[in-house]
Amino acid sequence: MNTKNDGKPYIVQISFPSCLEYVIPVRKFISEVLVGNNYSQKFAYRSEVIVDEVCSNAVIYGSKTQDACIDFTCYIYEDHIEFQVKDQGGNKKDIERLKVAVNTAKEFQQDQIDLMGSAHDGCLGLEIVRMLSEEVELEFGDNNVTTIRVVRKRKPA
Amino acid sequence: MTPIFIDVINNKEYPEVNILVLKGDMNYGDTSKMLHQALDRILNGNAFFVVADMSEVTSISSAAVGELMGFKSTLVEKDGELVLAGLAIDVKEVLTALGAHKIFKFYKNVHSAANFYYWEFHGKAEKTVVSFPSILTFVPPVRQMVRRIVKQKGYNEKDAFRIETIVDEICNNAVEHGSHGAEGNEINLTVGIDRKKIEISVSNKIDPDKKESLKKMAEYLANPKGAFHETRGRGLALVKMLSNNFQINNSESGTCVQVTKFREE
Numbered sequence: 001m002n003t004k005n006d007g008k009p010y011i012v013q014i015s016f017p018s019c020l021e022y023v024i025p026v027r028k029f030i031s032e033v034l035v036g037n038n039y040s041q042k043f044a045y046r047s048e049v050i051v052d053e054v055c056s057n058a059v060i061y062g063s064k065t066q067d068a069c070i071d072f073t074c075y076i077y078e079d080h081i082e083f084q085v086k087d088q089g090g091n092k093k094d095i096e097r098l099k100v101a102v103n104t105a106k107e108f109q110q111d112q113i114d115l116m117g118s119a120h121d122g123c124l125g126l127e128i129v130r131m132l133s134e135e136v137e138l139e140f141g142d143n144n145v146t147t148i149r150v151v152r153k154r155k156p157a
Numbered sequence: 158m159t160p161i162f163i164d165v166i167n168n169k170e171y172p173e174v175n176i177l178v179l180k181g182d183m184n185y186g187d188t189s190k191m192l193h194q195a196l197d198r199i200l201n202g203n204a205f206f207v208v209a210d211m212s213e214v215t216s217i218s219s220a221a222v223g224e225l226m227g228f229k230s231t232l233v234e235k236d237g238e239l240v241l242a243g244l245a246i247d248v249k250e251v252l253t254a255l256g257a258h259k260i261f262k263f264y265k266n267v268h269s270a271a272n273f274y275y276w277e278f279h280g281k282a283e284k285t286v287v288s289f290p291s292i293l294t295f296v297p298p299v300r301q302m303v304r305r306i307v308k309q310k311g312y313n314e315k316d317a318f319r320i321e322t323i324v325d326e327i328c329n330n331a332v333e334h335g336s337h338g339a340e341g342n343e344i345n346l347t348v349g350i351d352r353k354k355i356e357i358s359v360s361n362k363i364d365p366d367k368k369e370s371l372k373k374m375a376e377y378l379a380n381p382k383g384a385f386h387e388t389r390g391r392g393l394a395l396v397k398m399l400s401n402n403f404q405i406n407n408s409e410s411g412t413c414v415q416v417t418k419f420r421e422e
Contacts, residue, residue, distance in 0.1 A: 011343075012295070013288040019272050020265050022285065025305035032298035033289075059268075065170050066271055069284075 009075040009082075010037065018063035018070050018088070020056065027051040030074055030083075037076050039154065046132045047081065047152060053125040054085045054148050061094040062087025062146055080134075080153040089144040098126075098138065098146065158182050159215050163191040165198050171271040175204050177239075180213040183221040192224045196231060205237025206278065208270040212243030222255050229260065242270040276310075282351040283310075291342045291361060293332050300325040303348055303357075310350055313422050319399045320355055320418060324348075326392040327359045327414045334370060335361035335412065353420050354401075360413040375405060 012033055016022040031048040035041060051072075058070045068088045075082040130136050135151035159181035166176050177195055199207060209225070229239040242264040244252065252258060264270035275281040285306060289295045304321040308314070328344060336342040342362050349356040374393065397403045402417035 010290045010292075011288070012290075013286075015286040017272070017283040017285070018268070019283070020269055021309040022306065025302045025309060028305060029298050029302035032301065033295065036294045036298060060266060063268055066268075066275055
């Protein structure tokens with residue numbers, strides 16, 4: 001497969017029930033799509049780790065109703081990919097924890113890796129996402145609806 | 158030692174599910190008495206599906222596990238159930254060592270356990286919607302994702318493989334006979350799954366140059382004896398054989414294929 005699409009991304013969208021059982025099929029799907037779009041196995045696997053973390057967080061913290069669903073969008077460019085995950089709103093306490101986790105992760109420096117020091121409660125997943133990606137952004141909408149956006153660039157050969 | 162705390166709460170999002178909140182060390186003291194009081198409260202109501210939220214349980218004794226088993230038996234007699242959610246690793250290890258994993262279903266959290274209730278007792282259908290570019294190489298990941306979902310939901314390998322075959326055929330057809338390219342020509346796949354059946358729907362835009370072949374395909378499906386091409390049309394015939402209901406709706410804007418497959422086991 002080639003990823004040439006006049007500079008425009010290929011877009012894959014998935015809306016799935018907010019249930020952890022769905023996270024494994026979704027993360028493997030994204031990994032296989034990336035391999036099919038000429039990204040390396042290593043890149044695809046690390047992206048799978050990101051998808052697992054952000055989707056699991058959305059299911060665990062962003063779903064209050066029993067019919068809640070998670071909206072996942074993947075933009076595939078030639079030189080980078082972008083994930084957007086939108087949940088249906090969690091509780092205020094979890095949102096505050098998430099904000100703290102993101103701010104903590106932003107301060108994380110690649111040259112100061114101290115895994116024991118970083119592995120404090122509730123932040124490790126996001127720190128892993130931060131380590132494996134180039135950009136992580138959070139948006140909070142009405143009713144605590146949270147959207148997380150992750151950008152990951154293809155490493156030059 | 159963290160003192161034991163037991164309460165029964167009802168979440169308005171899951172009105173038919175009682176949540177038994179357990180906290181602390183379930184080793185000593187009044188564990189048995191408190192569990193019996195909680196059971197009495199539940200039995201006085203009419204919601205007998207109970208999720209034990211054990212996310213804050215720090216330890217558990219074999220006696221307490223025995224009490225929970227008795228609790229479950231009473232609920233099952235009333236057509237209810239007791240499942241455990243949010244177990245810490247060490248508590249889960251103790252329960253597994255005692256063989257409780259063969260008796261109780263474990264769930265990551267209360268939300269997942271409540272989902273199980275609506276799936277198992279209410280026949281709730283779960284829907285996954287995927288939109289992907291009309292390009293053949295996207296099809297294998299899509300069909301494999303559907304197979305994995307079907308397996309995760311407890312269908313057997315045979316059902317899962319047949320559903321994968323159905324998805325593969327209709328998605329390949331959508332790419333082959335529909336409009337090509339990425340922009341505005343996405344293929345939309347919807348998978349609805351419940352305990353007894355799977356409903357698959359694939360829709361796409363029509364390539365104007367292929368209207369004639371679609372017409373022939375529809376005629377062939379109406380009368381399979383007269384094959385429209387010696388080597389073509391086998392995929393749809395296969396889908397028809399593997400499914401319980403199969404429909405193609407053609408309109409000016411696009412094609413929608415709908416397939417229903419009942420669970421075989």
